[in-house]
Amino acid sequence: MSPSTSLDHADHPGASAPAHTGPVLTVRDLSVSFTTESGRVSAVDGVDLTLGAGEIVGVVGESGCGKSVTSMSLAGLLPGSATVTGSIRLHGTERGDTELVGAREPVLRGVRGREIAYIFQEPMTSLNPVVPVGHQVAEVLRAHERISRPAARERAVELLRLVGIPSPAQRVDNYPHQLSGGMRQRVMIAMAVACDPKVLVADEPTTALDVTVQAGILQVLRDLRDRLGTSILFITHDLGVIADVADRVVVMYAGRVVEAGPVGDLFARPRHRYTAGLMAASPQPGRHAGTERLDEIPGLVPVLAEQPDACTFADRCSAADQQCRAQRPPLSAPDRAPGGPAHVVACWHPVPDVPEEAR
Numbered sequence: 001m002s003p004s005t006s007l008d009h010a011d012h013p014g015a016s017a018p019a020h021t022g023p024v025l026t027v028r029d030l031s032v033s034f035t036t037e038s039g040r041v042s043a044v045d046g047v048d049l050t051l052g053a054g055e056i057v058g059v060v061g062e063s064g065c066g067k068s069v070t071s072m073s074l075a076g077l078l079p080g081s082a083t084v085t086g087s088i089r090l091h092g093t094e095r096g097d098t099e100l101v102g103a104r105e106p107v108l109r110g111v112r113g114r115e116i117a118y119i120f121q122e123p124m125t126s127l128n129p130v131v132p133v134g135h136q137v138a139e140v141l142r143a144h145e146r147i148s149r150p151a152a153r154e155r156a157v158e159l160l161r162l163v164g165i166p167s168p169a170q171r172v173d174n175y176p177h178q179l180s181g182g183m184r185q186r187v188m189i190a191m192a193v194a195c196d197p198k199v200l201v202a203d204e205p206t207t208a209l210d211v212t213v214q215a216g217i218l219q220v221l222r223d224l225r226d227r228l229g230t231s232i233l234f235i236t237h238d239l240g241v242i243a244d245v246a247d248r249v250v251v252m253y254a255g256r257v258v259e260a261g262p263v264g265d266l267f268a269r270p271r272h273r274y275t276a277g278l279m280a281a282s283p284q285p286g287r288h289a290g291t292e293r294l295d296e297i298p299g300l301v302p303v304l305a306e307q308p309d310a311c312t313f314a315d316r317c318s319a320a321d322q323q324c325r326a327q328r329p330p331l332s333a334p335d336r337a338p339g340g341p342a343h344v345v346a347c348w349h350p351v352p353d354v355p356e357e358a359r
């Protein structure tokens, strides 16, 4: 990517570095359930989440843990069968703070794309196959701003340059099928950041891509954070990707946050056995595929009608006892040094901390 484009906050007259230094998004006690033909499904239960300005937070967990439902609830993207309770506050908007749970549709429409934008796993399904990609980026701009067609096209070229598409002045006229999967995902990112959103939600954006293409997309996201100050919520089941891109990580299990903390600390000292299990099941840097067997976490993520007053991981946990089956563990910092980073775990019997010299 070129070191400077007209979309850099530093030199783009229409843009400014985020004035807000505190959190841009605060989620408190978020719960989501669905009414289905076979009854109620509790998908998310009491989730707390904070996203700081310019921060990349990774949300990780196995399939069905509630990552996507959490992220879709932020901009009111869940279907009518969903019941959402709790609070999602977007800070520093034109009206100060905006509460998004229960917000009316016109408020949510103003937030979608402009304040909270999304990129998903499969760009081909989101791009219109019969419209040139530059035109699709320009249309996003024209939907949100009063801007002429030639100016929108010029901004589209700059956006394509910003996300590292080579020869953007030519590529702007390409149709989606003329671009590789990685380039299509870059177009989706360009569309997502066209209106300079505060929050970018990236839901498994690299899962369908091969490893080298994936690394390029992660670099684009880091660059966007550095240049535009965009806060990113990165949803994935891949711990390697999280280690690569995130500042903080939130581990979800069966709809709940079970552990959260700064990425280095959490991976060096996982305190929840679910996190430790995910790590044991992930290829580690330095391990070569095929030379070492990865451990699976025995059992499956439960689908729950009601959230129990117990640890939902107890049935899969080697350390579970009666207390785990009778009382819900709160998220707390078991041995946090005063002023130290908040590394929290929801477990009655967390993995003992190992002194640094013994690791």
Ligand SMILES: Nc1ncnc2c1ncn2[C@@H]1O[C@H](COP(=O)(O)OP(=O)(O)OP(=O)(O)O)[C@@H](O)[C@H]1O
Pocket: 034, 036, 041, 042, 043, 061, 062, 063, 064, 065, 066, 067, 068, 069, 070, 079, 081, 237, 303
């Ligand atoms: N529209 C829906 N109706 C009923 N249940 C749903 C709906 N959407 C999600 N769920 C359920 O909510 C739970 C959480 O799903 P979610 O998609 O958030 O998981 P995830 O962690 O993102 O998994 P994946 O990585 O597979 O997307 C699952 O049990 C899922 O079946």
